[in-house]
Amino acid sequence: MINTHEADIVIVGGGLVGGALAKSLAPLGLKICIVDQAPPLNKQQHDTRTTAIAAASASLLREWGIWGNLEQEAQVISKIVVSDQQNGAALTFDPRDFARSEPMGWMLHNKNLREAIANAASHVEGLEWFYEEKCEKVATAGMRIMLTTNKREIKAKLLIGADGRGSWVRGLINTTLSRWHYDQVAVTAILHHPHEHNGVAVEHFTPIGPLAFLPMQGKTSGLVWSIKPHLLSKLMKEASEALSLINSSLEDHRGQITKIDARREYPLEVILPRHLGKNRIALAGDAAHCMHPVAGQGLNVGLRDVKRLVESITWAVSLGLDIGSSVVLDHYTKASRPDHLSMTAVTDGLLRVFELSSRPATFARKMGLRVVNMVPFLKKRLMLHAMGY
Ligand SMILES: Cc1cc2nc3c(=O)[nH]c(=O)nc-3n(C[C@H](O)[C@H](O)[C@H](O)COP(=O)(O)OP(=O)(O)OC[C@H]3O[C@@H](n4cnc5c(N)ncnc54)[C@H](O)[C@@H]3O)c2cc1C
CATH class of the missing domain: 3.50.50.60 (FAD/NAD(P)-binding domain)
Structure with a gap:
């Protein structure tokens, strides 16, 4: 019954x-x-994925009695750097520039x-x-x-x-x-590197799609790279091929990525x-x-x-x-x-703007990032939005 x-x-x-x-x-x-x-x-x-929890979401989890021990397992995101491979421009969001002691957010293993x-x-x-x-x-x-x-x-x-x-x-x-599909698949993995990440999250727009390096505890970072499906095998098959593609697409203070853990793909x-x-x-x-x-x-x-x-x-x-x-x-x-x-x-909108590869478009993006950098009010507004406020 x-x-x-x-x-x-x-x-x-x-x-x-x-x-x-x-x-x-x-x-x-x-x-x-x-x-x-x-x-x-x-x-x-x-679940091998990682998740960025914005500052305001961490406050909600605290309010609901869920945050508790999570803070010990979380990695602070102190700054976010947005960079454009096609024109070399970059923009940094750091709450300390606006006298805020709260970090941008935290990274957690799902x-x-x-x-x-x-x-x-x-x-x-x-x-x-x-x-x-x-x-x-x-x-x-x-x-x-x-x-x-x-x-x-x-x-x-x-x-x-x-x-x-x-x-x-x-x-x-x-x-x-x-409803619409993106002609992209997200590949996720944990990356190991020789130097500290200092809590810096990077969103790097490459010609083949946005690549995120997200700081995790220790000398590791989460990877989320959204790429065209025909390039998937380059990241999913041989670890050595994935490492060389990642290392040739972004090098920062973390140093060369030495190891990549289990990779997974997600249609978008x-x-x-x-x-x-x-x-x-x-x-x-x-x-x-x-x-x-x-x-x-x-x-x-x-x-x-x-x-x-x-x-x-x-x-x-x-x-x-x-x-x-x-x-x-x-x-x-x-x-x-x-x-x-x-x-x-x-x-x-971010995807569509950074997808354009013509010279006028890359120049306009460079100017756009400069303008945001020069207008504190605009930069603060964008930063607070990313923090969930
Ligand atoms: C590559 C990638 C990276 C991401 N990174 C971030 C990030 O950094 N920060 C962020 O905020 N978000 C991120 N997201 C989004 C985030 O993962 C999702 O928004 C989140 O998992 C949604 O949670 P949910 O509980 O709604 O769904 P889910 O986590 O999918 O949970 C759904 C639950 O429902 C159950 N279920 C499904 N169907 C049925 C059914 N028919 N009957 C009964 N049970 C069912 C499943 O078993 C599961 O337990 C990312 C997503 C992707 C793909």
């Missing part, structure tokens, strides 16, 4: 955003279930971040976590939505889709999607649903917005979704409103869409 559960909220997807949501909803004392198709973390393959979120969520009273379950269908029944998995039925007032970029829940909301696309909530269903994290990783902002926007969704639900609870009603879902959509649109526009 199939199990039946009653909850206030059912979250599909217990990844970074789903776990953070469950933890940050805790003060409301609601009954929450998380359904994930994957096994528990200790049975999963290691594995550590996921563990911290899952550990913090495991202490939430009333939270049930169902692993390795396959979602089959949903139906609305009066003031409830019913999710059927291969093992149970869960009735709730609100269903939240935090099931990532290939979201199944997103397909349940009848809404228009803006934009997905932006027009509505983030309908028919007792809300979307958060990559289910609500996929963007290019060039500025390392996807999860940072996802954590802001968590903040906005919790605010909308708290507002509804305080007024005695139905948390799954359209007024609450519209409140959340209205608060979140401008952030999704502006961050997608920034990342997409």
